[in-house]
Amino acid sequence: MEKKNLVIVGGGSTYTLGIVMSLIAEKETLPLNKLVFYDTDAERQEKIAKATAVILKERYPELETFEYTTDKSKAFTDMDVAFLQIRTGGLKMREKDEQIPLKYGVVGQETCGPGGMAYGMRSIPDMIELIHDIRSYTDDAWILNYTNPAAIVAEALQREFPEDDRLLNICDMPIAIMKSYADMLGKDVWDLVPEYFGLNHFGWFTKIEDKDGTDYTEVIKEKIINEGFVPTDEEIANDESWKKTFAQARKMLMDFPEFLPNTYLQYYLYPEALAAKEVPDNTRARQVINGRQRRVHDQCDHIISTQSTEGIELTDDVHGVYMVKAAASLMYHMNEIYIVMVKNNGIISNIPHDAMVEVPAMLARSGPRPFSVGEVPTFYKGMMENQLAYEKLVVDAYFEKSYNKALQALTLNRTVTDVEKAKLILDDLIEENKGYWPELH
Structure with a gap:
């Protein structure tokens, strides 16, 4: 397979190490010649990048080039694919997004409700500028965007770049939910085939089969109702907030048993109860600052100081692997099925055609080929x-x-x-x- 060049935009993100480990785990799926990190925050990126250099030296020695930069020309020249994961305003503004609505008894959440609007309005100008920047250096590179709030960002990018057929908006939440389904069935998540419809962070699974065509939908529903529902993806499995979120998904299924819900629907179906549970001085942003961010930065400091990953637990995650596999399916014409965001154009026949919907699609060299959903109830x-x-x-x-x-x-x-x-x-x-x-x- 021809080796590719990849740039990760938002190289200073605390999720970047998970993506790096996923690239290592999937090096046969998406073999790389060059990996570049790009971020506007040089200091934040440097810590992640210096640790990454050690990881790659140990575990991906065949990678010819690794660089990190704040220079757009160095980042985007000769790239085959770009992963976009920016957070305009950082965790500081995320905390404001969550705290302000809570003052008025309204859900404080980064992608849903008023917090999602605030984050979206901040993200749009930076995302538009970023796509223009990338396209000034390459017309052919695939751009996989998973910057939140993905639904608002996707709508804005569709308006600004209506003819760009190599720009794909994608979210990892459906696959994180499917990971829990797979584990309760004792199966590999990549052997499951979903039927799904909705908007980003606002959708439902209608069927879960395996690749042999066995339908496990009712089995999953029964297991969730009778045995409970917990997150099993490595990144969120031990997170108390996510445990509560998956438990709430069980309640959603019991209240509306027709389809299996996306976990984010809790904020729209039970807004008063969710707002009442939040603590303004310890919102999700503060938990991330004191939790994942501290853990990742401590790992990086140890790796940098010892120039070794010995004793450090580093694993790929379903979030990163999903991005890598989706990119590979696009570039190598694998025709694998992934849940992505596309313009509706009749896929869901009884909502507007210009909606950006989230549905399963076969990813090929020519782009996503979404499956028809038809009318929804x-x-x-x-x-x-x-x-x-x-x-x-x-x-x-x-x-x-x-x-x-x-x-x-x-x-x-x-x-x-x-x-x-x-x-x-x-x-x-x-x-x-x-x-x-x-x-x-």
């Missing part, structure tokens, strides 16, 4: 159309610099619904996001 259609209207209004608000559209978006969102609350939250978000958001009129 009224309840799910109504939920999706409400969420879709919110997402489109957020993007309208950004491009039109419209306060009114932003207010309409928050008022529609199921985590808010109240106009007066929406105004208070919006005004606080505007104040906190000065310099990130466009000035709304």
Whole structure:
């Protein structure tokens, strides 16, 4: 197989080591000639990159070149594929996204509700600039974007780059959920074939089969209801917040047993209960700062100081492997099936054709070939159309610099619904996001 050149944009992310370990685990699937990290935060990236250099020396000696840079020309020249994972404003702004809604009794979460809108409005300009930057150096590279909130980002990028057929928005949450399904069945997650429909962080599995065609959907439902549901992906398995999230998914299934829900639906179906459980001084952002970020940075410091990974537990994760396998399927024409975001164009026949939907698609050299879903039942259609209207209004608000559209978006969102609350939250978000958001009129 021809070796490829890969750039990871957001090289300073705490998820980067997991992606590196996934590239090592999948080196036969996606063999690399060159790996580059790019980040605008040189100091944050340097720690991750110096540790990565040691890891690669030990475990990927056949990789010819590894570099890290803040120079766009060095990062994007001669690239075959780019993985995008930026966080505009960092964890500091994520904490504000979560705390501000909680002041008013509304869910504080990074991709859902008002926090998702705030993060989305910050992400859009940087993502648009980034895609333009990459395309100024290469027209052919595949760009796999998993920057959150993916639904809002995907809608904005579709408007800005409607003809770019090598730009794919992708999310790892469905495969993380499938990992738990696989483990409860005693199967390899890569042997499961999903049927799924929805928007990003807002969807449902309708069927789970294995590659021999055996349908395990009802078995999974029964196991979840009777035995419970827990996260088993290495990255989240021991995280108390994720354990509660998967437990809540069991409640969602019991309340609406027709389909298996994406875990993020909890914020829209039980917004008051979820908001009441949050502690403003210890939101998810603070837990990440004190948890995963500290753990990863401590690992990096040890690796750098000893110039060895001995004694350090480093593993690939389903998040990273998913990205690597999807990229390989695109570039090597493997025709494997992955859940990705694509323009609807009738895939789900009873929602708008211009919606960015999340569905299974066969990934080939020519791009994603999504599978038809057909009509979805009224309840799910109504939920999706409400969420879709919110997402489109957020993007309208950004491009039109419209306060009114932003207010309409928050008022529609199921985590808010109240106009007066929406105004208070919006005004606080505007104040906190000065310099990130466009000035709304």
